[in-house]
Structure formats: C-alpha cells, structure tokens
Amino acid sequence: MPVPALHGVHKRTLLRDNVFDSIRNAIVDGTLAPGERLKDTELEAWLGVSRTPIREALLRLERAGLVIALPGKATIVAPYDQASTVSAQQVVAGLHELAARLAVPLLTEDDISVMDEANTRFEQALQHADVESALRADDDFHAVFVTVSANPVLHELLEQTTPVLRRVERMRFGSFAARESVAQHAEIIRLSRLGDAEAAGRACRENWLSLGLAGQ
Structure with missing residues (x-):
C-alpha cells in the first residue's frame, strides 16, 4: 500500500475525526488507489496512532462508500461506482437544499459576507487550477447554510454521504466546467x-446536481 512519505504525522492524542479526514483525503486524491489494500500496521506507521481510531475511521469510510471490508480477508479502497455516486449526489443535493431553506431566514449580513468571500476564493482557486483550495472554499461556502440551519442531523448525514462525491468534485474542480459553479x-x-429561502434551496440543489456525472 503506498502511503505518504511522512510518518507519525499525528500525535497519539489526535481526534478520531482527523484520522478519518487523513485516510479519506488520501483516497480522494488517489494516494490510496481503488482496490488498494488498507493494512492497519501501515496506517498506524503513517498516522502515528493506535489501531482503535484507525478501525473506527475505516468503519466510517465503509459507511461513506469509500472502502469495502471483505470479511476474513482485507479492507480495500472502494472502486469508483457511478450508480453509488449518483445516489449519494442526489441525497447530498437534497440535504443542501434543506439546509438553505432552513438557514436563509436566519442569515445575517456577516453570514452572507462569509459566503461572498468564500466564492471569491473559490473563483481565484479555479483560475489557478488549485484544486485543494477550491475544495476548501466550496466547503466554506456551503458550510454557512449547514451551520446556520442548526440541524445536527443534517451535519451527520452530510458527513456520511459527501465523501463519495469528493473524487468527482476533484475532477470537476480541475476543469474549466467548474467555473459555472462561481455563477x-x-x-x-x-x-x-x-430572503427567498425556497429559491435559494432550489439553486443549492441544482449546484450540487451540476457535478456532471455521466448518465444523468
């Protein structure tokens, strides 16, 4: 299993969320390729944590559709599956629509300024073909609605369903087509x-459905 060159990059006290994020990001950016076997010992050496948070992270990644546990055999990186990705996209789009509908009546001007600033960073990142920065800016943009909606179930469901879309987002944000998202x-x-919550919700839904998955 290929792993990044740095070893022990996390302290033993690292929150399990960061272990999850590290493995997820390595899958999304292709460091851990589809079909790659994930070995506990190698993940421990890379992340510098014990087996327990790694197993917890792998269980979450399995629920998110990014890894597959083969009973009695191994845990591997899930291959790209279009049907599963489309299903996740539909759910994520609906959840963000709901977040917008709940949040818009509660937004302050500061919240809207955060969205505006995030979109500016998003546009600049796309112009420089900086996919990582584009992903962060896009996350910051949509996080405003999710946070202001104050619905913890929304957050949990998005954490579970969004990771499988990251591979598609990464490809899109590296292409010219992604600039449609700025508008x-x-x-x-x-x-x-x-203050048009209904229209903003529909626009959010369409934004997430515009990732360009073939066959839609």
Missing part, C-alpha cells in the same frame, strides 16, 4: 440576500 454560488448569494 451558481453568486445566484445563491443573491437569493439569500432577498
């Missing part, structure tokens, strides 16, 4: 300023 974000901001 879509701007429209979401405009509708939010107007």
Whole structure:
C-alpha cells in the first residue's frame, strides 16, 4: 500500500475525526488507489496512532462508500461506482437544499459576507487550477447554510454521504466546467440576500446536481 512519505504525522492524542479526514483525503486524491489494500500496521506507521481510531475511521469510510471490508480477508479502497455516486449526489443535493431553506431566514449580513468571500476564493482557486483550495472554499461556502440551519442531523448525514462525491468534485474542480459553479454560488448569494429561502434551496440543489456525472 503506498502511503505518504511522512510518518507519525499525528500525535497519539489526535481526534478520531482527523484520522478519518487523513485516510479519506488520501483516497480522494488517489494516494490510496481503488482496490488498494488498507493494512492497519501501515496506517498506524503513517498516522502515528493506535489501531482503535484507525478501525473506527475505516468503519466510517465503509459507511461513506469509500472502502469495502471483505470479511476474513482485507479492507480495500472502494472502486469508483457511478450508480453509488449518483445516489449519494442526489441525497447530498437534497440535504443542501434543506439546509438553505432552513438557514436563509436566519442569515445575517456577516453570514452572507462569509459566503461572498468564500466564492471569491473559490473563483481565484479555479483560475489557478488549485484544486485543494477550491475544495476548501466550496466547503466554506456551503458550510454557512449547514451551520446556520442548526440541524445536527443534517451535519451527520452530510458527513456520511459527501465523501463519495469528493473524487468527482476533484475532477470537476480541475476543469474549466467548474467555473459555472462561481455563477451558481453568486445566484445563491443573491437569493439569500432577498430572503427567498425556497429559491435559494432550489439553486443549492441544482449546484450540487451540476457535478456532471455521466448518465444523468
């Protein structure tokens, strides 16, 4: 299993969420390729943590559709599966629509400014083909609705369903087509300023459905 060169990059006291994020990111960016066997000992050496948080992270990644546990054999990185990805996309789009509908009536001008600033960073990152920064800015943009909605179940469901889309987002954010999202974000901001929760929700849903999965 190929792992990044750095070893022991996390302290023993690292929160399990960071272990999850590290393995998830390595799967999404291709460091851990589809079909790759995930060995506890190698993950322990890379992350510098015990087996317990690693097993917990792998269970979460299995629920997210990024790894497959073969009973009595091994845990491997899940291959890309279009049907599963489309299913996840539909759920994620609906959840973000709900988040917007709940959040828009509660937004402050500061919240909208955060969205505007995130979209500016998103556009700049796309112009420089900086996929990592584009992903972070896009997350920051959509996180405003999720946070303001104050619905913890939304957050939990998105944590479970969003990771499988990361591989698609990474490909899209590295292409010219992603620039359509800048205008879509701007429209979401405009509708939010107007206080139109229904329209903002629909716009969010369309934004997530615009990832461009073949066969849709």
